Amino acid sequence: xxxxxxxxxxxxxxxxxxxxxxxxxxxxxxxxxxxxxxxxxxxxxxxxxxxxxxxxxxxxxxxxxxxxxxxxxxxxxxxxxxxxxxxxxxxxxxxxxxxxxxxxxxxxxxxxxxxxxxxxxxxxxxxxxxxxxxxxxxxxxxxxxxxxxxxxxxxxxxxxxxxxxxxxxxxxxxxxxxxxxxxxxxxxxxxxxxxxxxxxxxxxxxxxxxxxxxxxxxxxxxxxxxxxxxxxxxxxxxxxxxxxxxxxxxxxxxxxxxxxxxxxxxxxxxxxxxxxxxxxxxxxxxxxxxxxxxxxxxxxxxxxxxxxxxxxxxxxxxxxxxxxxxxxxxxxxxxxxxxxxxxxxxxxxxxxxxxxxxxxxxxxxxxxxxxxxxxxxxxxxxxxxxxxxxxxxxxxxxxxxxxxxxxxxxxxxxxxxxxxxxxxxxxxxxxxxxxxxxxxxxxxxxxxxxxxxxxxxxxxxxxxxxxxxxxxxxxxxxxxxxxx
Amino acid sequence: xxxxxxxxxxxxxxxxxxxxxxxxxxxxxxxxxxxxxxxxxxxxxxxxxxxxxxxxxxxxxxxxxxxxxxxxxxxxxxxxxxxxxxxxxxxxxxxxxxxxxxxxxxxxxxxxxxxxxxxxxxxxxxxxxxxxxxxxxxxxxxxxxxxxxxxxxxxxxxxxxxxxxxxxxxxxxxxxxxxxxxxxxxxxxxxxxxxxxxxxxxxxxxxxxxxxxxxxxxxxxxxxxxxxxxxxxxxxxxxxxxxxxxxxxxxxxxxxxxxxxxxxxxxxxxxxxxxxxxxxxxxxxxxxxxxxxxxxxxxxxxxxxxxxxxxxxxxxxxxxxxxxxxxxxxxxxxxxxxxxxxxxxxxxxxxxxxxxxxxxxxxxxxxxxxxxxxxxxxxxxxxxxxxxxxxxxxxxxxxxxxxxxxxxxxxxxxxxxxxxxxxxxxxxxxxxxxxxxxxxxxxxxxxxxxxxxxxxxxxxxxxxxxxxxxxxxxxxx
Numbered sequence: 001x002x003x004x005x006x007x008x009x010x011x012x013x014x015x016x017x018x019x020x021x022x023x024x025x026x027x028x029x030x031x032x033x034x035x036x037x038x039x040x041x042x043x044x045x046x047x048x049x050x051x052x053x054x055x056x057x058x059x060x061x062x063x064x065x066x067x068x069x070x071x072x073x074x075x076x077x078x079x080x081x082x083x084x085x086x087x088x089x090x091x092x093x094x095x096x097x098x099x100x101x102x103x104x105x106x107x108x109x110x111x112x113x114x115x116x117x118x119x120x121x122x123x124x125x126x127x128x129x130x131x132x133x134x135x136x137x138x139x140x141x142x143x144x145x146x147x148x149x150x151x152x153x154x155x156x157x158x159x160x161x162x163x164x165x166x167x168x169x170x171x172x173x174x175x176x177x178x179x180x181x182x183x184x185x186x187x188x189x190x191x192x193x194x195x196x197x198x199x200x201x202x203x204x205x206x207x208x209x210x211x212x213x214x215x216x217x218x219x220x221x222x223x224x225x226x227x228x229x230x231x232x233x234x235x236x237x238x239x240x241x242x243x244x245x246x247x248x249x250x251x252x253x254x255x256x257x258x259x260x261x262x263x264x265x266x267x268x269x270x271x272x273x274x275x276x277x278x279x280x281x282x283x284x285x286x287x288x289x290x291x292x293x294x295x296x297x298x299x300x301x302x303x304x305x306x307x308x309x310x311x312x313x314x315x316x317x318x319x320x321x322x323x324x325x326x327x328x329x330x331x332x333x334x335x336x337x338x339x340x341x342x343x344x345x346x347x348x349x350x351x352x353x354x355x356x357x358x359x360x361x362x363x364x365x366x367x368x369x370x371x372x373x374x375x376x377x378x379x380x381x382x383x384x385x386x387x388x389x390x391x392x393x394x395x396x397x398x399x400x401x402x403x404x405x406x407x408x409x410x411x412x413x414x415x416x417x418x419x420x421x422x423x424x425x426x427x428x429x430x431x432x433x434x435x436x437x438x439x440x441x442x443x444x445x446x447x448x449x450x451x452x453x454x455x456x457x458x459x460x461x462x463x464x465x466x467x468x469x470x471x472x473x474x475x476x477x478x479x480x481x482x483x484x
Numbered sequence: 485x486x487x488x489x490x491x492x493x494x495x496x497x498x499x500x501x502x503x504x505x506x507x508x509x510x511x512x513x514x515x516x517x518x519x520x521x522x523x524x525x526x527x528x529x530x531x532x533x534x535x536x537x538x539x540x541x542x543x544x545x546x547x548x549x550x551x552x553x554x555x556x557x558x559x560x561x562x563x564x565x566x567x568x569x570x571x572x573x574x575x576x577x578x579x580x581x582x583x584x585x586x587x588x589x590x591x592x593x594x595x596x597x598x599x600x601x602x603x604x605x606x607x608x609x610x611x612x613x614x615x616x617x618x619x620x621x622x623x624x625x626x627x628x629x630x631x632x633x634x635x636x637x638x639x640x641x642x643x644x645x646x647x648x649x650x651x652x653x654x655x656x657x658x659x660x661x662x663x664x665x666x667x668x669x670x671x672x673x674x675x676x677x678x679x680x681x682x683x684x685x686x687x688x689x690x691x692x693x694x695x696x697x698x699x700x701x702x703x704x705x706x707x708x709x710x711x712x713x714x715x716x717x718x719x720x721x722x723x724x725x726x727x728x729x730x731x732x733x734x735x736x737x738x739x740x741x742x743x744x745x746x747x748x749x750x751x752x753x754x755x756x757x758x759x760x761x762x763x764x765x766x767x768x769x770x771x772x773x774x775x776x777x778x779x780x781x782x783x784x785x786x787x788x789x790x791x792x793x794x795x796x797x798x799x800x801x802x803x804x805x806x807x808x809x810x811x812x813x814x815x816x817x818x819x820x821x822x823x824x825x826x827x828x829x830x831x832x833x834x835x836x837x838x839x840x841x842x843x844x845x846x847x848x849x850x851x852x853x854x855x856x857x858x859x860x861x862x863x864x865x866x867x868x869x870x871x872x873x874x875x876x877x878x879x880x881x882x883x884x885x886x887x888x889x890x891x892x893x894x895x896x897x898x899x900x901x902x903x904x905x906x907x908x909x910x911x912x913x914x915x916x917x918x919x920x921x922x923x924x925x926x927x928x929x930x931x932x933x934x935x936x937x938x939x940x941x942x943x944x945x946x947x948x949x950x951x952x953x954x955x956x957x958x959x960x961x
Contacts, residue, residue, distance in 0.1 A: 418652065418655065428644060473552060
């Protein structure tokens with residue numbers, strides 16, 4: 001044990017960073033290609049990035065089961081961090097396809113966007129492995145900064161600029177909370193490492209300072225997760241940002257926020273248990289109520305998904321409040337199921353937005369008539385987001401609510417159940433629009449082939465994860481086990 | 485055997501997705517053969533079912549599904565499940581004919597049709613509560629688009645109201661399942677073992693109202709019924725036949741509330757009986773005020789379910805057996821009524837009873853079927869409905885004399901609104917006689933099949949009761 005720790009102090013244990021190094025190599029290839037290859041931006045960059053994410057995923061698979069720390073314990077690898085890395089590497093693939101479809105007609109050099117997206121991915125990877133608050137903060141800032149840029153990427157579009165600016169201002173505030181909290185940790189314990197702060201907190205030294213710091217860092221993470229009362233930015237940013245960015249924001253960024261919350265609550269402050277249950281039960285209840293009620297009467301589909309993503313954060317917060325191994329497992333499963341369904345829905349929204357030229361809910365009238373395939377994929381994604389069996393989303397809700405009841409959180413679980421009935425109204429309202437209403441034009445929509453393939457795969461996965469939840473659940477379970 | 489029952493329909497539904505939409509003949513053939521195959525499987529079960537041990541689950545298959553949570557996929561039927569499987573086979577077979585009359589996007593309609601009928605089979609053959617819930621939710625997923633897309637009138641409002649109300653009922657039931665799970669672990673979900681290890685009486689009494697409300701929402705118990713008449717009035721005929729005919733709500737109430745929480749049921753029986761009796765009279769009065777044929781049938785359904793709940797509330801072996809028998813009989817009857825109503829509104833493009841007339845002259849068969857079904861509904865001896873309602877009323881009389889009296893008043897109201905309907909539709913001057921000149925086989929055959937079943941079990945009630953009674957005996961004792 002001592003020897004490995006010593007080695008990790010002096011050597012950098014580079015083999016642990018295989019996925020990050022692969023991602024950096026891909027970044028280099030993308031940059032060089034942008035500089036030296038003719039028409040790289042329009043023709044190859046998306047494809048190269050897509051292959052790159054597959055390579056990174058392969059690297060994650062290759063490192064599976066490996067464990068250890070590097071950089072003096074700042075950087076840790078275990079099944080938990082690899083679970084998130086694999087998840088991010090796969091989630092970026094549909095986002096790349098969406099971005100290609102979205103930006104290729106709008107920009108001369110869409111390749112630069114892919115570079116920004118790729119930097120976000122690297123930030124997410126480092127975030128998954130951070131075992132020190134400073135590294136965590138830096139990684140989080142890399143992610144957030146790229147999101148500021150990506151949200152405002154359509155520089156001639158007022159909504160996009162507004163989205164970027166709003167996210168920048170409020171996001172900086174959250175970052176300030178975070179760094180202030182971290183500085184309080186440092187003052188109280190003389191270190192920024194997870195382990196050091198954990199020891200200090202559990203020994204009871206300067207408990208009030210550390211608790212104050214904890215609250216601040218939790219606020220900052222709740223901001224990223226778009227949990228009430230830190231949700232104000234979400235609807236405007238989701239609406240204004242380019243659609244692929246919204247998709248990435250509502251899946252990867254939200255997952256990153258929960259990753260940080262899990263690290264803080266279970267990796268650093270497991271002793272904060274009673275406070276955690278009370279605090280997050282209240283947050284979860286508020287988030288569920290607000291998200292679902294506000295989603296009822298939205299006319300812009302991206303805004304609708306912003307509120308729906310807030311309500312999904314509510315379920316995840318119930319999982320955090322429940323805690324325990326069952327709670328963590330269920331959060332990981334829910335994140336995967338929710339992201340899969342949301343990405344499927346956003347692939348439809350991106351394609352339909354391109355073809356219909358509008359993000360208004362009314363523009364989706366009769367979509368299934370014009371493209372039965374898009375309609376069917378949207379139907380499956382929406383039913384999964386509602387939480388209807390036998391789809392992936394149902395099982396996520398089942399696990400979270402069952403974990404909550406096991407822990408005696410009867411009221412949040414009850415609220416979560418009722419919220420499903422409310423969400424039926426707006427999700428099924430959308431299904432009604434795409435299936436029952438008459439389309440404004442009758443011509444069939446031509447969906448690009450890669451999108452068709454990806455939509456087919458993701459819809460099949462949604463169904464498969466509902467029918468056979470055991471493999472994904474056992475993955476989530478082995479990832480959650482690490483923290484106990 | 486029971487394992488494949490839902491999958492016959494579901495795999496066919498998946499196959500339909502791959503068939504070009506222009507190939508109507510193949511789409512219809514595949515759907516029909518899936519229904520026939522399921523019906524054949526049910527027939528096989530009926531013939532090989534050991535009636536003497538009707539309380540035990542038979543044709544059991546056990547698959548390990550999620551060992552981490554202790555949830556297995558177990559399928560099998562006892563006498564109760566078999567009765568409902570038979571109901572599903574009959575109603576889905578009969579509604580198939582009117583499903584084929586859908587002209588817009590038939591392929592998608594048939595996919596949802598198969599999804600729905602397969603899900604009903606799944607509800608009745610699952611022996612694990614988790615899967616009972618899962619299959620039930622799929623019925624919601626399938627029936628919503630059937631009404632919202634292919635319905636008529638205020639279809640969207642009716643469909644969303646139904647989705648939200650039954651969805652709420654379903655998630656409340658899910659919440660109840662969580663509480664059960666918390667109390668008793670995964671063993672609680674096992675329907676076969678459940679009657680042997682019941683929860684403490686106190687816990688049962690605490691949990692029972694939750695399940696009563698949840699399943700009351702699902703099975704349109706007054707005052708939670710408001711979605712049902714509206715949804716069935718707007719639904720296409722085959723969707724209304726399936727969803728109103730195959731009553732999964734009372735089945736769930738019986739299985740979960742009576743099977744797992746018998747003490748809880750006893751404690752809350754008075755409230756249930758009161759709601760049931762008020763519902764009988766209220767819905768019958770509401771039916772009296774309706775002008776649309778299908779709304780009358782919708783309210784009539786709510787009213788008749790009141791007898792079922794009254795039988796359940798009395799909670800004695802004959803009253804509950806009668807209730808199950810009535811669910812079967814009324815399911816068949818409802819399917820027959822909606823089938824007739826579907827034919828009428830398909831041909832005339834309207835639904836107002838005052839605008840019909842003289843059907844006895846223009847379409848004697850349809851008129852005879854409508855009259856026969858109405859007679860069955862208002863309790864004419866010889867039909868299964870009479871036998872079952874008699875069983876219920878005789879056994880509730882000693883427990884709830886006043887409420888049974890109220891229920892008998894409901895029969896009076898029923899005869900008023902049904903006779904008024906028959907008078908308006910079947911007699912008087914023939915309106916639009918030419919529209920009924922050529923009734924096709926697909927319009928008459930389902931009616932003949934369903935009404936024939938009603939008469940069969942009316943004359944031979946023990947045919948069904950031989951399965952129902954032992955199964956109920958295991959619950960009640």
